[in-house]
Each structure stands twice: as C-alpha cells, then as structure tokens.
Amino acid sequence: MGKDNTRIGHFTSEKAKEEFQVAYNEAMALLPDPEKQWDIKTEFGTVRVYLFTEEENRHKEPLLLLPGHYASTPMWDSNLEGLMRERPVYTLDLLGEPGMSIQTTTIGDHQDQAKWLHDVLVKLDLEKVHVIGVSIGGWTAMNLIRYYPERIASVILLDPVFVFAPISLKMIILSIPVTVPFIPKSVREWMLSYISGGAEADESVPVAKLIESGMENFKDKLPTPDVFTSDDLKKIDQPVLAFMAGKSTMHNSKKAVEQGKRYVKNIVIENWPDASHAINGEYPDEINRRILEFVEK
Numbered sequence: 444m445g446k447d448n449t450r451i452g453h454f455t456s457e458k459a460k461e462e463f464q465v466a467y468n469e470a471m472a473l474l475p476d477p478e479k480q481w482d483i484k485t486e487f488g489t490v491r492v493y494l495f496t497e498e499e500n501r502h503k504e505p506l507l508l509l510p511g512h513y514a515s516t517p518m519w520d521s522n523l524e525g526l527m528r529e530r531p532v533y534t535l536d537l538l539g540e541p542g543m544s545i546q547t548t549t550i551g552d553h554q555d556q557a558k559w560l561h562d563v564l565v566k567l568d569l570e571k572v573h574v575i576g577v578s579i580g581g582w583t584a585m586n587l588i589r590y591y592p593e594r595i596a597s598v599i600l601l602d603p604v605f606v607f608a609p610i611s612l613k614m615i616i617l618s619i620p621v622t623v624p625f626i627p628k629s630v631r632e633w634m635l636s637y638i639s640g641g642a643e644a645d646e647s648v649p650v651a652k653l654i655e656s657g658m659e660n661f662k663d664k665l666p667t668p669d670v671f672t673s674d675d676l677k678k679i680d681q682p683v684l685a686f687m688a689g690k691s692t693m694h695n696s697k698k699a700v701e702q703g704k705r706y707v708k709n710i711v712i713e714n715w716p717d718a719s720h721a722i723n724g725e726y727p728d729e730i731n732r733r734i735l736e737f738v739e740k
Contacts, residue, residue, distance in 0.1 A: 450549040452539040452663045459660035463541060466656040470517030470649040475524055482543075483566050485559040487550050491516075491543035492563060495523055496531040504596055505531040506738070507564075507572045509580030513657040515542035517650050518577070521727035529735050533572070535563065537583065539665040541657030552666055554590050556583065561591035569594060573738045577601040577723050578693075581685075582668050588679055589671075599734050600685040601723050605668040607676075607687070607699035607712075676706035683707055684737045686730065689716035711737070 454460035477493040493516055496505075506526055510518045515536040526532050536542025538559050539550055550556055560583065564572060573596050576584035581603025588595050604610060685703055687696035696714050703712035718725055 450664050452546045452661065452665065454541075454660055455662060456660075463653075463656045463660045466649070466653040467515065467517065467543070470520070470653040473520045473649060474517060475527065481567070483563050485538070485562040485566075487548045487555060487559045488538050488546040489544060490535055490538055490559065490563050492533060492535045492567065494531065494533055495527045497527060500527070500529060500531055503530050504571050504573060504738070505533055505569060506734075507569075507574045508532060508534045509574065509576035509583050510534075510537060510540075510542075511578030511580055513541055513654050513661070514578075514580075514650075515540065515653070515657070517653055519723070520650060521724040522731055525727065525731035526734065530573075530738065533567070533569070537580070539663055541661035541663075546664075550665055553586055553669065556666065557587045557590035560587050561594070564594045571596040573597045573599065573734075575599040575601070575734060576603060578604050578720065579668065582606055585671060585679070586668075588681060589675060592679075592681060595681050597682040597684070597738060599737065600683065601730065602686065602688040602691050602693065602696070602718070602720050604693050605670050607671070607685070607702040608694035608696070609670045610693055673702075673706045676702070677708070679707055680709070682737070682740075683710040683712070684733070685710065685712040686718070686722060686733075687712065687714050688718035688720055688722045689714050690718060691720045691722075693720050 454463060475495055477495050479494040481492045483490045483492055508519050508522075510516065516534040519534060523532060523534070536544040538544045539546045550559070572594060574584040574587065576582070576598070578601070581600040582605045584598050584600065585603065585606050588598060600606060683703075687699045689696050700712050700714045703710050715722060715726070723730055
C-alpha cells in the first residue's frame, strides 16, 4: 500500500521531482561552496541544512537564513557572499516546501512548524542564532520565537508576510490559479514577475526557474499561517529588525510598520518605499550592511 500523500508535502511524480532537482542544482551552482551539509532528522521529516563560512568567523554567533514560499537555499544568491564574509551562515530548505528537505509526517499546526525548526537548532548545537527570514521565512522565524525563543539572539525580517499585516485580497485572488493543476508556465512566470515588482522571471534566471519549478511540481500541505495578533507581538522580547517593501503586492507596508512600532518592544522597522517583495535581491548590499550592523550590536 503506497504512502498517503494527502497531508504531506510532496512532488507530484518522480519526473516532477527530477525536473526540480535539475533546476535546484543549476541554482545552487551560483552559490559559494558550502563548507558542510546535513540532512537532519526531526519528528516531521529530514531537513537539509548548509553551512557557509570563512575560517576567521567560526567563533562568531551565526546567521540562519529562512527562504520564502516555493523557494529554497538558492534564493539567497544575492546576499550569501556578503554575509559570510562577516559571520558563519546556515541556510536550510523549509520542511513541507519544495527543496531538499523531505517531510514524512503531517505538520498539523503552527507549534509543529516551530518544533521541527527548534529541533534543527538543537541538533546543530546552536546556542544562539540570528534568524533572517524573507516573506514566509519571516513568519517562520517569528513563529519559532512564539514557541521556542530560547536560542534566538535576534530576528531580521525582509517583507515578512502574516506578521504585521494580513495578505491583501488582490494577492489572495491572484494566487488561486497558481495552485490549479496544469496552469500554463507563462501564468506562473507572470505571477512571479508581479510579486517581484516586474523583475524578469523566466528560465533565463536560475533562481526564478527554480521557484517556478517548485510551483509546478510540488504540493505543499502546511497549515495556513496566521496573522500575528497584537498580544503575540507584545510577547516578543528579542531584538527585531524589519524592512517592509513599499511596493510589495503582499500587504500594506505602511500599516505593517505602524503595527510593528506599536506592539513590539525592541524593534527597528522601516518602510522602503521603492522596494518590491523581492527586496533581498533588489538591495543586497544595503540589506547585508544593515543586518551585519544590527547583529553586531
């Protein structure tokens, strides 16, 4: 009897998995060579983790990078080299998303999502880590603090979704066709371009090709993220740095900034008026500089 995939994120076929693997390898080739690679077993599946570092930085508190929806480690190609010059950098592929992590058990609720990530930190023996998340990776970072804050030194959020503001109705409506089987590739590419503020999103860009392949070939079965309440935000004690994209199609960034300032005790939150949701790739040098200054403090 075959495995029941109805509640576990999975590739739609072996061919789909192979197609994604090719795109993943092409995009990974753009990154510096990782020093180490792990497949860490957790209660909910095996998590692929990479370490990028330079010898002189090994003693410093590390950074952990969490990618966006349908993305994985290669989406950090614009940021990785600059960050690893100053800090050890861990990246991982989110469990239940397209990548090299393999979900084996249903992730039933938000605490489950935090637990597998906490388990990874424990098994890597990371006592304190600065967590950086873009988009849904930002929500994932904040969700980790909500349930398991003890190993988190600080959080850096790059246009996070569901944290300070709900997703816009327009984005909800536009995203529906992407989840429909056999949707034309051109529609997925248009959607990616729209989210990224008009940036090219076809097969000539390896990371865009990888994300599009994940959208086509993978079915995620994760719980729907919840918008953080004012009470959730008030309970966060860790220092938070957040950059909201003024041209984000995801949410109202001005309102998100107001919400963050109102409820989070220790936060620096800014609206970048000319940035789209793809903020990490649009302003990599400035973002890297601000991240490194923030964690140094």
